[in-house]
Amino acid sequence: MIKNKTIVTIGGGLAGIETSHLLAEMGYEVLLIEKKAEIGGKILNWDHLFPSFSPAQQLCDDVALKCKSANLKILTNTELVDIKKEKNIFFLQTNHNLSFKADAIVVASGFELFDAKRKEEYGYRIYDNVITNADLEKKFKTEGTIVTPTGDAPKRVAFVHCVGSRDEKVGNHYCSKVCCVTAVKQAIELNQMMPDAVIYCFYMDLRMFGRGYEELYRSAQEKHNIQFIRGRVSEVAEKMDGSLAIKAEDTLAGRPLRMNVDMVVLMSGMEPSQGTSEIGNMLELKRGDDGFLKSAGDFAGRNITNVPGVFLAGTCAGPMTVAETIENARSSALQVHNYFKNLKNEKVRVFHN
Numbered sequence: 001m002i003k004n005k006t007i008v009t010i011g012g013g014l015a016g017i018e019t020s021h022l023l024a025e026m027g028y029e030v031l032l033i034e035k036k037a038e039i040g041g042k043i044l045n046w047d048h049l050f051p052s053f054s055p056a057q058q059l060c061d062d063v064a065l066k067c068k069s070a071n072l073k074i075l076t077n078t079e080l081v082d083i084k085k086e087k088n089i090f091f092l093q094t095n096h097n098l099s100f101k102a103d104a105i106v107v108a109s110g111f112e113l114f115d116a117k118r119k120e121e122y123g124y125r126i127y128d129n130v131i132t133n134a135d136l137e138k139k140f141k142t143e144g145t146i147v148t149p150t151g152d153a154p155k156r157v158a159f160v161h162c163v164g165s166r167d168e169k170v171g172n173h174y175c176s177k178v179c180c181v182t183a184v185k186q187a188i189e190l191n192q193m194m195p196d197a198v199i200y201c202f203y204m205d206l207r208m209f210g211r212g213y214e215e216l217y218r219s220a221q222e223k224h225n226i227q228f229i230r231g232r233v234s235e236v237a238e239k240m241d242g243s244l245a246i247k248a249e250d251t252l253a254g255r256p257l258r259m260n261v262d263m264v265v266l267m268s269g270m271e272p273s274q275g276t277s278e279i280g281n282m283l284e285l286k287r288g289d290d291g292f293l294k295s296a297g298d299f300a301g302r303n304i305t306n307v308p309g310v311f312l313a314g315t316c317a318g319p320m321t322v323a324e325t326i327e328n329a330r331s332s333a334l335q336v337h338n339y340f341k342n343l344k345n346e347k348v349r350v351f352h353n
Contacts, residue, residue: 005103005104005340006028006029006031006102006103007020007029007030007103007336008100008102008104008105008106009031009106009108010033010080010105010106010107010275011034011109011110011275011313011314011316012032012033012034012036012039012074012076012108013039013040013108013314014040014041014043014314014326014329015110015313015315015326015329015332016032016034016039016041016106016110016313016329017066017329018333019106019329019330019336020069020072020106021066021067021072023106023336023337026337028071028336029071030071030072031074031100031102032075033075033079034074034075034078035077035078036076037077038076039067039074039076040060040064043060043322044060045134045137045141047137047141048140048185048189050181050182050184050185050216051212051213051215051216052212053185075094078096078098079095079275080093080282081095083105083279088103088309088343089102090102090103090104090105103340104309104336104339104340105311106310106312106332106336107285107293107310107313108312108313108314108316108329108332109273109279110315111270111271111273111276111315111316112271112272113133113134113268113269113270114163114172114270114271115164116132116163116164118164118170119163119170121234121235122236122264123237123238123244123264127238127264128148128242129149129238129242129243130244130266131263131264132267132268133179133265133266133267134268135265136265137186140189145193146193148242148263149242152262153194153197154194155196155198155262156199156200156260156262157190157198157199157200157261157262158233158246158263159183159187159199159200159202159264159265159267160266160267161179161180161203162176162179162203162204162267162269163179163267164271165269166204172271172290174290174318174319175269176319177319178270178320178321180206180207180267181208181213182267183201183203183265183267184201184213184216184226186265187199188226191224191225198225198227199225199226199227200226200227200229201227201228201229202231202233203228203229203230203231204230204232206228210321229248229257230250230251231248231249231250231251231252233246233248234248234249239260243260243261243262244264245258245260246259246261246264270319272292272293272316276316283305284306284307285307288318290318292315292316292317292318293317294306295312295317302328302331303317303335304335308339311332311339312332313332313333314329
């Protein structure tokens with residue numbers, strides 16, 4: 001075991017906690033720094049997870065247990081304001097004038113949901129009946145029912161895919177990966193909650209790449225009567241009665257389409273978080289064309305950066321599902337361990353020479 005090595009993990013979401021827990025279990029001293037008051041990240045606001053509809057709370061409980069690992073210390077309400085590297089040692093300064101030294105850093109600063117207000121044509125924060133996927137999930141978790149501002153259950157609901165992703169106008173050309181299957185999951189949940197409601201999904205094309213995702217999509221059509229329309233929504237406007245008028249193009253039929261619905265759900269995609277950008281600047285980490293932090297390789301080097309001793313974990317490196325985030329975090333922990341082993345072996349070779 002390599003002793004007397006300290007690792008600082010930046011970010012207390014799923015990736016940061018998983019990486020920190022594993023490194024602590026290996027015997028390293030790990031300090032996890034989270035800028036918010038509570039660790040756990042965005043999973044805390046989720047109700048059920050695709051494709052199995054397993055309760056997110058189970059994962060939250062697992063996270064809480066891992067945070068009790070020996071050798072793991074956690075600082076919340078804390079932000080890094082400066083990071084310097086001298087030889088193989090990192091010197092970190094926080095907003096509370098705390099200073100730390102680290103032998104390695106794991107960046108697990110996560111992502112932010114695209115701000116749907118930037119797509120003014122959809123009316124988010126303008127019309128009360130236009131919400132995002134995150135808003136809907138919060139309603140599932142905290143309210144257990146879905147109603148319009150008038151107190152009525154919506155009879156017609158439209159999901160709009162790819163909001164802020166694959167969009168030339170906002171400069172995000174990449175796919176956020178999870179939006180399609182999230183829309184299918186949430187549409188099924190709405191149908192189970194309101195069997196008489198008519199539910200539409202407006203999509204560019206459906207990217208159901210994961211195991212069980214295609215089956216979920218088939219179930220949405222065959223068992224839950226979700227109506228899938230291939231087409232881009234161009235405008236959402238509120239009518240006098242509070243309902244919403246949608247303008248779109250049905251690209252399969254090759255004709256314009258108009259319809260009235262009671263609620264619109266915008267499937268906001270992923271963007272690099274502000275914290276990811278700030279940490280990337282402090283450490284002079286390379287970024288991809290999509291703005292996420294760039295790893296050394298697409299295969300074996302996915303957690304390695306251009307700065308020796310700095311590693312990536314989770315969605316700071318690009319959009320990922322929950323399962324992929326956890327797997328990526330485990331890989332990051334192994335990369336850190338290998339880094340220290342290689343440093344030790346290098347010192348042994350130098351000593352013998």
